[in-house]
Amino acid sequence: MYTQALNAGPEAAERTIEDAAILARFQERIDAEERIEPNDFMPAAYRKTLIRQISQHAHSEIVGMLPEGNWITRAPSLRRKAALLAKVQDECGHGLYLYAAAETLGVSREELIDQLLSGKAKYSSIFNYPTLSWADIGAIGWLVDGAAIMNQIPLCRCSYGPYARAMIRVCKEESFHQRQGYEIMLALVRGSEAQREMAQDALNRWWWPCLMMFGPPDADSRHSEASTRWKIKRFSNDELRQKFVDATVPQARYLGLTIPDPDLRFNEETGHWDYGAIDWEEFRQVIAGNGPCNADRMAARRKAHEDGAWVREAACAHAAKSRVRAAA
Amino acid sequence: MASGSIRVAETPFVSYLLRRADDALVLGHRLSEWCGHAPMMEEEMALANMGLDLIGQARALYGHAGAVEAAGHDEDDFAYLRDERGYRNLLLVEQRNGDFARTIVRQFLYAAFAEPYWRAMMASRDATLAAIAAKAEKEMTYHVRHCAEWIVRLGDGTAESRTRTIAALTDLWPFTGELFEVDEGDRAVIADGIGIDPETLRVPWRRTVAHVLAEAGLEVPKEGFMRNGGRIGRHSEHLGHLLAEMQYLQRSMPGENW
Numbered sequence: 001m002y003t004q005a006l007n008a009g010p011e012a013a014e015r016t017i018e019d020a021a022i023l024a025r026f027q028e029r030i031d032a033e034e035r036i037e038p039n040d041f042m043p044a045a046y047r048k049t050l051i052r053q054i055s056q057h058a059h060s061e062i063v064g065m066l067p068e069g070n071w072i073t074r075a076p077s078l079r080r081k082a083a084l085l086a087k088v089q090d091e092c093g094h095g096l097y098l099y100a101a102a103e104t105l106g107v108s109r110e111e112l113i114d115q116l117l118s119g120k121a122k123y124s125s126i127f128n129y130p131t132l133s134w135a136d137i138g139a140i141g142w143l144v145d146g147a148a149i150m151n152q153i154p155l156c157r158c159s160y161g162p163y164a165r166a167m168i169r170v171c172k173e174e175s176f177h178q179r180q181g182y183e184i185m186l187a188l189v190r191g192s193e194a195q196r197e198m199a200q201d202a203l204n205r206w207w208w209p210c211l212m213m214f215g216p217p218d219a220d221s222r223h224s225e226a227s228t229r230w231k232i233k234r235f236s237n238d239e240l241r242q243k244f245v246d247a248t249v250p251q252a253r254y255l256g257l258t259i260p261d262p263d264l265r266f267n268e269e270t271g272h273w274d275y276g277a278i279d280w281e282e283f284r285q286v287i288a289g290n291g292p293c294n295a296d297r298m299a300a301r302r303k304a305h306e307d308g309a310w311v312r313e314a315a316c317a318h319a320a321k322s323r324v325r326a327a328a
Numbered sequence: 329m330a331s332g333s334i335r336v337a338e339t340p341f342v343s344y345l346l347r348r349a350d351d352a353l354v355l356g357h358r359l360s361e362w363c364g365h366a367p368m369m370e371e372e373m374a375l376a377n378m379g380l381d382l383i384g385q386a387r388a389l390y391g392h393a394g395a396v397e398a399a400g401h402d403e404d405d406f407a408y409l410r411d412e413r414g415y416r417n418l419l420l421v422e423q424r425n426g427d428f429a430r431t432i433v434r435q436f437l438y439a440a441f442a443e444p445y446w447r448a449m450m451a452s453r454d455a456t457l458a459a460i461a462a463k464a465e466k467e468m469t470y471h472v473r474h475c476a477e478w479i480v481r482l483g484d485g486t487a488e489s490r491t492r493t494i495a496a497l498t499d500l501w502p503f504t505g506e507l508f509e510v511d512e513g514d515r516a517v518i519a520d521g522i523g524i525d526p527e528t529l530r531v532p533w534r535r536t537v538a539h540v541l542a543e544a545g546l547e548v549p550k551e552g553f554m555r556n557g558g559r560i561g562r563h564s565e566h567l568g569h570l571l572a573e574m575q576y577l578q579r580s581m582p583g584e585n586w
Contacts, residue, residue, distance in 0.1 A: 062369070065372075073361055076408075076577040077408075077578075077586045078403050085360050092369055092376070095369060096370070099369075304365040308367025313485070314482050317486045318482075318484045321484060
């Protein structure tokens with residue numbers, strides 16, 4: 001019974017005999033655009049890839065609450081304050097149902113959170129950059145959520161059903177978040193000189209890290225080939241990055257802001273915007289833990305987890321006592 | 329007004345509205361401080377939800393206060409351009425979050441009052457206030473339910489959670505007297521049929537508190553000295569820091585649109 005692998009977890013799945021015929025049948029289902037559901041057969045490597053990707057995505061949502069949370073208490077109007085709090089709450093919701101989607105693959109939320117807190121699991125490099133001004137909240141909504149949408153729209157057609165369905169709702173909310181961010185930028189560029197300067201400074205700092213969000217260039221991407229064959233990934237890193245640049249350049253122009261790339265120019269032949277060289281060494285350093293905020297982000301997550309331990313224990317103890325009382 | 333603090337013409341009705349609005353904003357702000365740091369994701373979302381309810385209530389009440397005052401002040405003027413002596417909130421809501429037990433107990437003590445308060449206010453002679461009350465009452469019902477469930481979990485859960493909850497109750501109890509305080513201005517608003525006498529809520533409030541604490545295996549703290557001053561702008565030291573943070577951009581870059 002291949003379906004046992006669901007409850008037994010990925011380790012057991014790896015022990016499963018995956019003969020060629022079954023694997024071929026699986027690939028046929030993928031090629032026919034069928035959705036793979038939790039109780040269906042899936043190769044161990046497919047399961048492992050999805051657990052890694054979905055949990056990284058969930059971790060990113062949760063860690064991503066911190067840079068924006070940094071401005072909730074300082075939002076400059078009650079309308080902005082309410083919108084930002086609601087937005088960050090949405091991100092938590094995304095994290096919650098992404099962990100739930102990962103759980104359909106046979107891991108628990110607790111295991112995944114332990115992997116995050118121990119540093120074993122990764123999250124998006126972008127959240128290791130600081131939010132230094134209110135304009136950063138605009139830039140994150142506009143650019144970071146914009147980049148996330150580019151990444152996630154194709155995931156709505158991901159071959160794994162629970163992930164694909166989660167992405168439909170996530171994308172709707174992200175689209176709202178992006179408009180929220182762009183609207184913050186619009187208010188700033190229509191404001192005073194100091195506000196425009198604040199907006200430009202935010203774009204200067206967030207532009208390149210946002211391009212890095214799509215991951216290493218195709219030539220260096222480790223996980224791409226199998227993910228593409230399994231229709232987890234529909235576009236390459238570089239393809240998505242190009243889509244993002246093409247979509248964003250006109251938006252920046254409308255704002256009257258300058259993208260901090262002297263090599264940026266429209267290529268008449270390809271119909272795309274060519275952009276300058278990305279500093280991949282910076283990306284490697286941030287992934288390796290040396291970004292401006294890696295230590296702060298992890299410290300904040302660990303502190304929340306540790307400070308909340310007694311609350312979770314109390315809830316479990318009360319639930320256990322209630323069960324005993326109900327049985328008596 | 330481009331900079332500095334605004335001057336509010338505090339008629340009894342304007343004060344009455346600002347007191348409720350300030351309660352909601354300060355408590356909503358306190359809840360928003362939890363964002364990203366809650367004990368679990370479900371609670372992260374619940375705390376944000378309750379915070380959003382309160383910030384929404386504050387906005388509606390400030391908007392109404394602006395209309396009643398008729399001096400051109402909008403919700404942000406009231407929120408961002410008054411200093412701590414101009415704020416009229418209860419001392420209870422400005423108390424620091426502390427641990428999760430303290431936040432939940434503070435929320436419970438307030439919500440157990442605000443729920444019947446807003447229910448009664450649905451009969452206010454002021455149509456706007458009655459409409460605000462109808463929305464707020466639904467929200468506060470949820471706050472009471474959510475906090476009550478947690479107080480039972482924490483009171484019944486572990487020795488540690490019980491100790492923390494008792495400490496929170498003991499520390500916050502002296503701030504509950506202010507819930508029922510009225511001054512001459514309030515009496516005029518109550519006499520007009522716009523406000524309601526909070527004294528009529530003392531029994532239902534105590535009943536809710538006693539019922540939930542009993543279920544949690546906790547005792548209602550003994551009556552004793554009660555603190556006040558928030559309603560006339562004499563606050564604890566905590567509010568000034570909260571406002572310094574909240575008002576930072578409006579104060580450092582005055583007069584801008586955001």
